[in-house]
Amino acid sequence: MATIDTHQHGAPSTGPSTGFDSRPYHERYKAASHFRDREHEFDAVKMGVWLFLSTEVLLFSGMFVAYAVLRFLHPEAFVNGSHYLDRIPGLANTIVLLLSSYTIASAVRNAQLGQFGKLKLNLLITNLCAIAFLLIKFIFEYGPKIAQGKLPGKLFHYPGAHDPSEPLWWGIYWAATGIHATHVIGGIIMISWLLVRANKRHFGPTHYTAIEGVALYWHIVDIVWIFLFPLLYLIH
Amino acid sequence: MATPHTHDQHASHGHGHGGYDPHGSYLAAKGGMLTTIRDWATTIDHKKIGVMYLVAILFMFFLGGMFALAIRAEMAVPTTLQNGVIHGQLFQSGDDIAKGNNIYNRVFSLHGIIMVFLVIVPSVPASLGNFFLPLLIGAKDVAFPRLNLASWYIYLTGSVFAVIALVMGGVDTGWTFYVPYSTMTEEGHLKVVWMILAAFILGFSSIFTGLNFVVTVHKLRAPGMGWFDMPLFVWGIYATSIIQVLATPVIGITLLLLIFERLFNIGVFDPRMGGDPVLFQHFFWFYSHPVVYVMILPGMAIISEIIAVHSRKQIFGYRAVAFSSLAIAGIAFIVWGHHLFTSQGEVASVIFSALTFLVAIPTAVKVFNWITTLFRGSIALTTPMLYALGFLFTFSIGGLTGLFLGALSTDLHLHDTYFIVAHFHYVMMGGTIIAFIGGIHHWWPKMFGKMYNELGGKIGFWLVFVGFNLTFFPQFILGTQGMPRRYASYDIVNNPGFTFIHQLSTAGSGILALGMFVHLFVFLHSLVMGRKAAANPWGGLTFEWTHASSPPIEHNFEHEPVCTHGPYDYDDIVPANTKPGEFVLPTPSPAGARHH
Numbered sequence: 001m002a003t004i005d006t007h008q009h010g011a012p013s014t015g016p017s018t019g020f021d022s023r024p025y026h027e028r029y030k031a032a033s034h035f036r037d038r039e040h041e042f043d044a045v046k047m048g049v050w051l052f053l054s055t056e057v058l059l060f061s062g063m064f065v066a067y068a069v070l071r072f073l074h075p076e077a078f079v080n081g082s083h084y085l086d087r088i089p090g091l092a093n094t095i096v097l098l099l100s101s102y103t104i105a106s107a108v109r110n111a112q113l114g115q116f117g118k119l120k121l122n123l124l125i126t127n128l129c130a131i132a133f134l135l136i137k138f139i140f141e142y143g144p145k146i147a148q149g150k151l152p153g154k155l156f157h158y159p160g161a162h163d164p165s166e167p168l169w170w171g172i173y174w175a176a177t178g179i180h181a182t183h184v185i186g187g188i189i190m191i192s193w194l195l196v197r198a199n200k201r202h203f204g205p206t207h208y209t210a211i212e213g214v215a216l217y218w219h220i221v222d223i224v225w226i227f228l229f230p231l232l233y234l235i236h
Numbered sequence: 237m238a239t240p241h242t243h244d245q246h247a248s249h250g251h252g253h254g255g256y257d258p259h260g261s262y263l264a265a266k267g268g269m270l271t272t273i274r275d276w277a278t279t280i281d282h283k284k285i286g287v288m289y290l291v292a293i294l295f296m297f298f299l300g301g302m303f304a305l306a307i308r309a310e311m312a313v314p315t316t317l318q319n320g321v322i323h324g325q326l327f328q329s330g331d332d333i334a335k336g337n338n339i340y341n342r343v344f345s346l347h348g349i350i351m352v353f354l355v356i357v358p359s360v361p362a363s364l365g366n367f368f369l370p371l372l373i374g375a376k377d378v379a380f381p382r383l384n385l386a387s388w389y390i391y392l393t394g395s396v397f398a399v400i401a402l403v404m405g406g407v408d409t410g411w412t413f414y415v416p417y418s419t420m421t422e423e424g425h426l427k428v429v430w431m432i433l434a435a436f437i438l439g440f441s442s443i444f445t446g447l448n449f450v451v452t453v454h455k456l457r458a459p460g461m462g463w464f465d466m467p468l469f470v471w472g473i474y475a476t477s478i479i480q481v482l483a484t485p486v487i488g489i490t491l492l493l494l495i496f497e498r499l500f501n502i503g504v505f506d507p508r509m510g511g512d513p514v515l516f517q518h519f520f521w522f523y524s525h526p527v528v529y530v531m532i533l534p535g536m537a538i539i540s541e542i543i544a545v546h547s548r549k550q551i552f553g554y555r556a557v558a559f560s561s562l563a564i565a566g567i568a569f570i571v572w573g574h575h576l577f578t579s580q581g582e583v584a585s586v587i588f589s590a591l592t593f594l595v596a597i598p599t600a601v602k603v604f605n606w607i608t609t610l611f612r613g614s615i616a617l618t619t620p621m622l623y624a625l626g627f628l629f630t631f632s633i634g635g636l637t638g639l640f641l642g643a644l645s646t647d648l649h650l651h652d653t654y655f656i657v658a659h660f661h662y663v664m665m666g667g668t669i670i671a672f673i674g675g676i677h678h679w680w681p682k683m684f685g686k687m688y689n690e691l692g693g694k695i696g697f698w699l700v701f702v703g704f705n706l707t708f709f710p711q712f713i714l715g716t717q718g719m720p721r722r723y724a725s726y727d728i729v730n731n732p733g734f735t736f737i738h739q740l741s742t743a744g745s746g747i748l749a750l751g752m753f754v755h756l757f758v759f760l761h762s763l764v765m766g767r768k769a770a771a772n773p774w775g776g777l778t779f780e781w782t783h784a785s786s787p788p789i790e791h792n793f794e795h796e797p798v799c800t801h802g803p804y805d806y807d808d809i810v811p812a813n814t815k816p817g818e819f820v821l822p823t824p825s826p827a828g829a830r831h832h
């Protein structure tokens with residue numbers, strides 16, 4: 001078998017290896033040594049992110065299957081349940097998330113075009129939207145529900161229930177929205193990390209892998225909500 | 237990319253002693269004790285991570301094995317009540333049979349949980365897969381080395397959670413966590429939650445490893461290596477990884493719902509609240525049937541390597557073997573209902589039964605191809621080869637008895653009896669573990685640069701093989717006669733014949749354990765005083781043998797390999813009637829030539 005000499009692999013674009021390199025990080029950035037170059041690394045990371053997102057989709061599919069089966073078994077409980085939900089905060093949250101999906105997609109574009117100011121602004125708006133989502137959720141939904149005793153399973157003590165299976169509906173509601181909210185919190189942490197790095201000028205036209213990955217994740221979080229909203233709030 | 241520059245022969249790099257040497261063995265210490273520990277704990281070298289997994293998995297195997305021996309000890313003698321006094325084994329004492337039964341429930345649950353989630357699922361991919369997948373495709377590392385390290389720590393965290401549950405008194409749910417056992421027993425106690433969380437966390441470790449491998453195989457193959465130039469080990473691990481990525485999230489959500497069910501009784505699986513316990517079984521097996529192929533595919537992958545290398549033959553039907561891995565991975569997702577023949581609807585059972593038989597086809601394709609490969613090969617009866625032959629025997633029994641269980645009418649009788657226990661031990665232990673031990677021997681010289689003692693290895697093999705069959709074959713007979721699984725004793729008055737068969741099985745487990753200790757001793761002996769291994773002791777043709785020294789250097793290869801021939805092109809390359817280790821590969825000399 002033949003061999004290729006690894007030592008010849010330093011890509012020419014990586015610049016002088018000695019002395020102080022004054023170029024910004026995203027230009028200085030070299031791929032990890034087991035990749036050929038930045039593009040090779042970018043492709044691999046992107047594939048990894050897509051695979052990870054497919055696991056997220058499957059995780060939520062399990063949730064949706066449980067929803068479908070139980071709805072089939074207890075249609076009345078689910079119809080009653082959806083009447084108890086407040087559509088206004090639900091709709092507000094849908095709009096907030098859609099907006100944030102737009103801003104994070106713009107952030108990717110800003111990085112590609114080297115618009116550093118806009119990049120930071122868009123990331124910031126995305127994060128504020130994410131926080132707004134949680135605030136709306138807790139202040140206008142979770143808070144009142146907890147106060148009224150519309151809680152899952154054995155914690156349920158709402159006196160006005162019409163159907164004996166209603167605790168079950170609340171179980172599904174809390175599990176589904178709770179797992180989704182946890183993903184939003186995960187998103188906030190990651191976007192904050194992007195903001196810190198954007199501040200240090202880590203991203204630019206040649207290096208924006210992390211933004212692309214987090215953006216894809218954030219779109220999935222958004223899409224899951226787009227499914228949850230009608231299933232829980234709208235269908236009777 | 238720079239122009240490929242090919243050498244026929246490359247000079248060995250001289251290197252000094254002492255201090256850190258990037259061309260030295262990956263095992264070389266980089267400093268004192270503390271530095272070494274820190275180095276291992278923070279390493280992103282796939283080889284070191286593989287070795288750490290190997291050690292952890294073998295330790296867990298030991299732990300699970302101790303529980304197994306306890307189970308067999310308990311079953312050696314039935315529990316009887318004479319004049320108000322209990323006569324029984326191990327767990328039965330005093331005057332309270334329920335107490336002993338309770339302990340027994342915990343012991344078999346812990347055995348199952350440890351063996352499935354902490355041993356067999358990660359076993360081959362996380363240890364040998366981590367170490368050899370990059371080497372076999374000529375890569376310097378897996379695609380995401382830091383994620384790899386993270387998944388190792390996630391595995392450790394999951395193990396710690398399991399141990400905490402164990403220390404809190406253990407769980408009696410069985411490894412399947414069926415409701416209501418997992419939601420109602422010992423209500424208010426948190427240990428079941430710890431155990432379920434352990435399985436949940438281990439799932440992430442499994443997903444990240446799988447994801448890493450899929451990307452590695454897609455993106456990091458050496459120049460010139462097309463999909464059909466990949467060694468079959470790589471195909472097997474690739475198919476496994478796909479299942480891990482696609483099936484594990486489902487158990488993730490299932491276990492989360494189960495935790496909510498246990499803590500808040502949300503009702504999804506609880507009929508009193510309007511939920512459905514059978515839904516749990518569907519969810520569980522939608523993951524856990526595919527996962528039995530996560531367990532066996534890597535085992536089959538090892539067997540392909542061993543058989544080709546130790547009989548120096550081109551694998552018969554390379555593409556058929558490769559595609560059958562993918563076929564198995566695909567079919568794995570549509571047969572889960574065969575675990576619910578007694579709990580789901582009849583129509584569903586008929587459909588799932590028919591689908592189940594499909595699995596037998598790609599499985600048989602593999603077995604026939606291996607056997608045909610052996611035909612007229614120059615078979616070297618080394619320890620790895622013995623294990624491969626042992627695998628063909630035991631795995632075939634395991635697979636064929638699966639067909640009995642896939643047929644509705646027979647399964648209604650055999651379900652939940654010792655026949656099931658025997659079936660899945662023949663596939664999991666007789667398949668995966670046997671292949672795993674064979675694989676460790678096969679790659680031992682490469683991993684640690686030392687040869688093991690061949691005689692010791694063979695003695696170990698025979699003890700394991702005889703012990704295994706003696707332990708589990710009698711259980712088929714017990715099962716057909718109606719001995720139920722998961723019971724601490726049986727009705728001795730109506731089944732006097734059970735005792736002898738149970739005792740055979742218990743005796744077998746002792747021999748099996750002895751064999752394992754022989755292997756342990758042989759490994760330790762090799763590490764301390766083993767002969768130095770050549771770069772290519774078996775005369776293999778894949779990169780890890782031809783282009784890496786034993787043990788490999790930190791960056792795997794001195795020079796990035798280029799794929800110029802198939803992984804098993806023995807007919808073109810190796811002269812007939814050559815003994816393994818005697819023939820020198822044509823060009824170039826292996827990267828580790830300087831070692832001898």
Ligand code: HEM
Nearest residue numbers: 528531532574575596635638639641642651652660663664
């Ligand atoms: C030809 C291939 C196979 C067929 C047709 C098959 C079929 C079956 C069936 C129908 C059952 C359910 C029996 C019952 O509970 O009544 C079963 C149980 C089981 N099988 Fe297989 N099987 C095959 C291969 C495997 C492999 C390769 C593994 C693992 C490496 C495996 C592991 C198991 C386990 C763990 C159980 C029992 C789970 C439990 O209830 O605790 N099987 N098999």
Ligand SMILES: [Cu+2]
Nearest residue numbers: 525528574575
């Ligand atoms: Cu199955």
